[in-house]
Amino acid sequence: MDIDAVPQEGNATLGGHRKAMYARDAEGRIVIAPSRGWEAEEIVTSHAVDTLQAQAADALAQVRAGTASPLAYWMYACRMDVALLSQTSGFWQWRVRRHLRPAHFARLSASQLARYAEALGKTVDEIRQVPAA
Amino acid sequence: MSFQHQHAAHCESGVISNLLRHHGVPMTESLAFGLSSALSFAYIPFVKISGLPLIAYRMPPKSIIKGLMGPLAARFRFETFRSAAAGQQRLDGLLAAGKVVGLQTSVYWLPYFPPDMRFHFNAHNLLVYGKSGDEYLISDPVFEEPVRCASADLARARFAKGVLAPKGLLYFPEAIGRQDVTPAAVRKAILKTCRTMLAPVPIAGVRGMRLLANKVAKLPPADAHTTAFIGHIVRMQEEIGTGGAGFRFIYAAFLQEAATLAQMPQLSAFSDRLTAIGDTWRAFALKAARMVKGREPVDPVAIASKLRDLAALEEAFFRDLKAALP
Numbered sequence: 223m224d225i226d227a228v229p230q231e232g233n234a235t236l237g238g239h240r241k242a243m244y245a246r247d248a249e250g251r252i253v254i255a256p257s258r259g260w261e262a263e264e265i266v267t268s269h270a271v272d273t274l275q276a277q278a279a280d281a282l283a284q285v286r287a288g289t290a291s292p293l294a295y296w297m298y299a300c301r302m303d304v305a306l307l308s309q310t311s312g313f314w315q316w317r318v319r320r321h322l323r324p325a326h327f328a329r330l331s332a333s334q335l336a337r338y339a340e341a342l343g344k345t346v347d348e349i350r351q352v353p354a355a
Numbered sequence: 356m357s358f359q360h361q362h363a364a365h366c367e368s369g370v371i372s373n374l375l376r377h378h379g380v381p382m383t384e385s386l387a388f389g390l391s392s393a394l395s396f397a398y399i400p401f402v403k404i405s406g407l408p409l410i411a412y413r414m415p416p417k418s419i420i421k422g423l424m425g426p427l428a429a430r431f432r433f434e435t436f437r438s439a440a441a442g443q444q445r446l447d448g449l450l451a452a453g454k455v456v457g458l459q460t461s462v463y464w465l466p467y468f469p470p471d472m473r474f475h476f477n478a479h480n481l482l483v484y485g486k487s488g489d490e491y492l493i494s495d496p497v498f499e500e501p502v503r504c505a506s507a508d509l510a511r512a513r514f515a516k517g518v519l520a521p522k523g524l525l526y527f528p529e530a531i532g533r534q535d536v537t538p539a540a541v542r543k544a545i546l547k548t549c550r551t552m553l554a555p556v557p558i559a560g561v562r563g564m565r566l567l568a569n570k571v572a573k574l575p576p577a578d579a580h581t582t583a584f585i586g587h588i589v590r591m592q593e594e595i596g597t598g599g600a601g602f603r604f605i606y607a608a609f610l611q612e613a614a615t616l617a618q619m620p621q622l623s624a625f626s627d628r629l630t631a632i633g634d635t636w637r638a639f640a641l642k643a644a645r646m647v648k649g650r651e652p653v654d655p656v657a658i659a660s661k662l663r664d665l666a667a668l669e670e671a672f673f674r675d676l677k678a679a680l681p
Contacts, residue, residue: 223604235471237469242363270587
């Protein structure tokens, strides 16, 4: 890539930051050039972010309908899945799956709730409810 | 504190080159990347990141730091901790002693990252060069300027759990035996990269690209998972692991430096050729992104065929590079 081809399209997912790219200058030397990002990157990153947000929104609707526990919402809102929440909380995956159901979640002890709260970086009070509509 | 921050394309090569320069070694990011033979390709279907397989365009975390120890006759100290409190105490002690310290962290828990880049990726690297009140002064090489981070946030990022959990890993040099790079070390590093890329195992190097191509070709075009998979290949190429600019371009920069450093002028032509391969990777990323966005029909077979073309280009490149070394 030549230095005048370094993309400056303004990738929104970079939040205004610039990233370093390597490109050839006029003398043919490869140098670092700051880039505002390009389209391809923005598309795939926002696609990944959108997928995560859609999962969180689905979970939120299910919590309100009474078919999922608040834990399901917070898990996706914190960009996690069952495997990752299991690794960070120390619960087996099958137990995490159970706790995604309202009846099982309601029976969790204070210390079990605290483990989830810690893993999600939230307080126990926060993870017991979901944001108001 | 006289620490000089420098913007880099990749976290680990950026951290180690900034750290070595702080200790008087004239090391650029690209030289660190090339000398540690960090360029690679790997498709690891049994390691999942959010349900998708690991696709790496470089060697695993820590290999750049470790790969520089031989050429520089250096010794580094690596420490991990059982508790966040112990980790923070040790970091504060080292900073009080005037050391610049490298850390492995999660990206998700670092508040200075833009929200759209905060994924659960645990092998990010950064340097801490001081503390002011409750905030650490951080040189994160993928950012243009130094940043600050509250101690509670940094502790959480250092002790994040999951795949590649950092366990509070910190590192700093104990001794650096030599400041210059020998032609022999350059030659050895290039040969190692050629071996990695041409390795006779199915998941690494050009064979890994072909295995990935075969996997992609079989995906059903209409499935949402297929779109996610194709987007994932590009994200691992461009963003995750803060690879940014593309490792092929960094390696091309290294080959250009090596041509002068090791008096091997034939490497200049290889640098140009790898730059062209990097551009082909970018064309691939753009095509894949257009499919993800729905501007082109999702066509796994076309993606697979582009990957096979790239595998052929890189196979020829590394065979020729190997043959061109004295």
